[in-house]
Amino acid sequence: xxxxxxxxxxxxxxxxxxxxxxxxxxxxxxxxxxxxxxxxxxxxxxxxxxxxxxxxxxxxxxxxxxxxxxxxxxxxxxxxxxxxxxxxxxxxxxxxxxxxxxxxxxxxxxxxxxxxxxxxxxxxxxxxxxxxxxxxxxxxxxxxxxxxxxxxxxxxxxxxxxxxxxxxxxxxxxxxxxxxxxxxxxxxxxxxxxxxxxxxxxxxxxxxxxxxxxxxxxxxxxxxxxxxxxxxxxxxx
DNA sequence: AATCGAAGCAACCGCGACTTA
DNA sequence: CTAAGTCGCGGTTGCTTCGAT
Numbered sequence: 001x002x003x004x005x006x007x008x009x010x011x012x013x014x015x016x017x018x019x020x021x022x023x024x025x026x027x028x029x030x031x032x033x034x035x036x037x038x039x040x041x042x043x044x045x046x047x048x049x050x051x052x053x054x055x056x057x058x059x060x061x062x063x064x065x066x067x068x069x070x071x072x073x074x075x076x077x078x079x080x081x082x083x084x085x086x087x088x089x090x091x092x093x094x095x096x097x098x099x100x101x102x103x104x105x106x107x108x109x110x111x112x113x114x115x116x117x118x119x120x121x122x123x124x125x126x127x128x129x130x131x132x133x134x135x136x137x138x139x140x141x142x143x144x145x146x147x148x149x150x151x152x153x154x155x156x157x158x159x160x161x162x163x164x165x166x167x168x169x170x171x172x173x174x175x176x177x178x179x180x181x182x183x184x185x186x187x188x189x190x191x192x193x194x195x196x197x198x199x200x201x202x203x204x205x206x207x208x209x210x211x212x213x214x215x216x217x218x219x220x221x222x223x224x225x226x227x228x229x230x231x232x233x234x235x236x237x
Numbered sequence: 238a239a240t241c242g243a244a245g246c247a248a249c250c251g252c253g254a255c256t257t258a
Numbered sequence: 259c260t261a262a263g264t265c266g267c268g269g270t271t272g273c274t275t276c277g278a279t
Contacts, residue, residue, distance in 0.1 A: 016247070016273085038264065054265080055248065090267055101267070102247080110245055 066098025083126040
């Protein structure tokens with residue numbers, strides 16, 4: 001069946017979001033929720049595609065987002081989950097509160113992948129790379145092995161064919177089996193006690209004020225998306 | 238100080254899954 | 259049952275920043 005483009009590409013704005021657009025989107029969603037993403041830009045007065053709005057909200061504006069680099073524990077969890085689930089970032093992200101699939105995917109591609117390769121571990125199969133002796137593993141990966149061995153997990157047979165994991169052959173039953181075997185639901189969800197955001201909407205509102213506040217315009221918000229939070233003392237990289 | 242390549246990340250694209258008429 | 263519409267996911271791109279030379 002033919003698909004229409006999700007929006008009129010000639011009339012929608014693309015590229016980095018401005019502070020003003022963020023404000024509009026936040027105000028609209030807080031006030032109305034997002035019943036239908038396709039309608040959001042129109043109702044919110046944005047010249048954006050609904051898809052773009054959803055992405056912006058999920059990856060950047062959502063109140064429950066945690067920011068900054070992944071902690072060692074989170075990184076470890078991502079590795080463990082990836083070994084079981086492959087590149088199903090949204091499922092992995094669902095086990096890390098406050099983290100988005102996009103964020104985890106980026107972190108995997110830029111940090112974890114290299115780290116594993118450096119250690120002689122194939123980031124796709126999570127098996128040792130052929131003809132390569134692993135360097136001294138970092139504590140974090142050591143703990144991975146220990147953890148998985150403790151739980152008695154066989155290492156990642158599902159990723160023997162990496163391509164297959166990209167096909168989103170999303171069989172719920174397979175996930176169920178995986179989760180049943182690992183008992184993810186209750187045990188694995190990562191809770192970072194240093195993160196005190198949930199439940200504190202005031203905190204989030206303050207963050208938003210800061211986010212879209214006067215200083216942002218001066219700095220040029222277009223790029224602020226990637227750098228703004230580094231300005232917060234607690235979020236320094 | 239200038240240049241260049243690498244790294245990091247936000248955003249886009251295309252497709253499959255799901256829903257609705 | 260089927261076609262059309264919408265959503266969400268994963269891969270990829272492109273821009274900005276950073277570090278080395």
